[in-house]
Amino acid sequence: MRVYPAKPKTVYLYGTCLVDMFDPEAGLDAISLLEQQGLEVIFIEKQTCCGQPAYSSGYTKEAKSVAQSQMALFDEPWPVIVLSGSCGGMMHHHYRRLFQGDSALAKVEQFCERVFELTEFLVNVCRIKLEDKGEQTSVVMHTSCAARREMNVHVTATELLGQLDRVTLKEQAYESECCGFGGTFAVRHPNISQAMVEDKTRHLSETKAALLVSADWGCLLNINGAFEYQGHSMQGRHLASFLLERTGGK
Amino acid sequence: MSSANHISAKNAILAKLRDAKARAIPKETLGYPVWQSHDNELIKQRFIAGLLASHAEVSCVNASEIPKTLARVLNSKGCEKVIVGDANAEQGSGEFFPAILEGAHRIEVTQFDCEFEALKTSLFTEFDAGITHCLGGIADTGTLVLWPDIAEPRTLSLIPPCHIALIKRSTIVSNFAQMMTLQAWQEKMPTNIVLVSGPSKTADIQQTLAYGAHGPSQLVVILVEDR
């Protein structure tokens, strides 16, 4: 189990490329949540992408150069808060692997130790206490595979929702099963990916939850796109936006 | 294939492996979490529960009750012909042979006292049950440990449709690792050791459990109190 530091004064935000282009509001909402915790949030303008697309396709050298450029942006010893379990897993877990046998490994490991996914940071470092100001509702949450298996943060995301008094968390069948996104997997093996996302959307909609939330935009691109294609009204939102809205910060 | 080929294949494989220059990892110091108890009653209970769970039948008896218990089992299973080990073998486990012969005296008993080939066909077609001793038992999983020998060959517990096993309570230990270590198996491995946990079974068709796949379809354990 990971050992968490004491709450700092300042943090970096790592927005991720998907939030940047598809749901920038979620980025602002995450900043608000962190600021409500009394933190100063620094957004480094030059940040781009964690390099996962190259890494998972087997372009290790390219991924390594991207990793190097991203790490160089975050000099101060402040925590780096990532708005996705998947990119968090890349930066916390796989950056180490990219630099195995490299003289920079020790420095890379120090960086990796500073990387936190948003929900784990809110729960385990900020010890956040949410006050639910919304109406009674029900949600179902999808956790990305990296968030669950590399970062172990499905626990913290669930805990955050549990703090909301008037929100009922519904559990879908095969909750821990992959939605079929997997980056280039979805286009390289479209039929298998389709079978997976069709099962996922069915299991989610069968809960009859009013809302779908997730802390990963990769999965949401996949799931939301499939729901819309099926003519289903369910559309997932980033957990940060949902939390901010429930606590009256929006 | 010539022996030259054999040597070259061996050398080629070993050369490739050595090329990798793997660094030998020393023996780990990690513990093995496995069920263990010093309470003889608990050990007995777990042993029996495990066997029952894997569909075996268990009777607990005193040594003097073996003949009548065996007679009852043979009668209830409708056994007319049974095969047992060689009561006159010079070596091997045979403590209960007199009791076995007494218990089976009403039916036809064959002793396994010749080469397998002479008995092979009858083993497949004639005998209703095979009766054996056990080297010991494993409480953790409800397992019999058979150590076949000259007196009690391997096929006794394998080919007849019912296997009746006699086991002394004092030979039951907590777990498999413990039995190996206590008896220093690594110094004296016999031709064959078999661990038996229930009658043969399979779930190969639609995950549905069926007993009597290829080996015995019934396992009867007579647990002899000797403590």
Place this chain on the structure above:
Amino acid sequence: MSHTFNGPENIHSQAKAALDDPQLRQNFRGAMDYLQDKRRSAFADPDEESKIRELSEAIRQRCLSKLPELLELLDANCSRNGMVVHWAQDETEANEIIANIAQQHQAKTIVKGKSMVSEEIELNHEMAKLGIECLESDMGEYIVQLDGDKPSHIIMPAIHKNKQEVSDTFEAHLDDFTPTVDVDELIQTGRTRLRQKFHDADIGLSGVNFAVAETGTLCLVENEGNGRMCTTVPKVHIAITGIEKVVEFLSDVPPLYSALTRSATGQAITTYFNMISSPRKSGELDGPLELHLVLLDNGRTQAFQDEEMRKTLQCIRCGACMNHCPVYTRIGGHAYGTVYPGPIGKIISPHLMGLEKTKELVTASSLCGACGEVCPVRIPIPEMLQRLRTEAKNPPKPDAIAIEGQASASSTLESLAMKGFAFAATHPKLYHTGSWSATKLRGLMPNKIGPWTQCRTSPKLASNTLHQLIKARNKRAGGES
């Protein structure tokens, strides 16, 4: 239905066929749900589970770290015990060894216990060419062989069929069989026919689960008793195994055995654990008179060369990775077109068959990690897949030996795209101009973008990027102060 086994090159069409077969989908989902439940209850205590996995991984890594020495010790001890030990570099050599033994005994029939290595060398097919019949005796393998098919799972070979389909198979191939969906009756049918085969066979052939170097002992794990039959009844027993199955000490066996059965079928123990150290000795009355051990390389030394890929060889063949794999659950074992399907198959097959044939296989994973999470010897399967993808795209590193099929998936176009991506991602100005223009031009996003939109609408870009929103926010904040 018989499944043609075209190979991993055709995984796309094979997967499509499987996905379009609702009965097959239902059979696999049902079976995987069952096996997942069984494993879950076998490891009820997570702390115990993690200790067992940690220990099993350590044992396997230690044994592999001494592999050449342990193989020599195994050879010496098995030979001393009276076995004949053979070494085979590939399937051809292995088949030659077995054919020679069979011919020395004028054998007409070989009755087989379950052995995935024998599938690997296509033993049945090769022996048939020489007029030697190989008969599968594991119930699942027997059903599959009647169909002229291949196993779809490494421990449950006929898992793709339901009981009605098994009855149909029996009806098509067996005389005097009355169709039934009673599983006991189906099993009794197999039992009756196979007992005669055990009785008659000239040679018994089996795999090996653990080969103990210290004592020269072969350990076999099974429930049915066919493994014991094959290794006890015929006059000759041939055991065949991959060179990685060797363990150092006898005491390494209990924890690995427990990890294996609990991970595979959720059993605390199997019905039989058969430990064979020698052929029939003088004075003993049964057991085979001759016992041969065939040690097969077939690509394993290649995996061994590299410290990271060596972990592939830790595998104890429990099948838990496939039981928990969302891809395997949906496409089943045959679609992979390899002897070993599922996640473990994706990382072993490239060493057995080369990366050229298996390059599509290593991409057929979302890297979800469900396999690595349940692996009893903690093989980091997703990392192995990432590594193999890298090897498939790139030439070997300067100090490394090329693996078979190295760089066979390299594509100039994709490589350019990835280099372009890396260039942009390391040049923020260029990158942000790109994302900025994408959001500005979002109206131009096509409705159909390749295979993505075969079941999804195209992604909806926001009207501004987070970078722009933050700039605006900071400007406002600056203006207010």
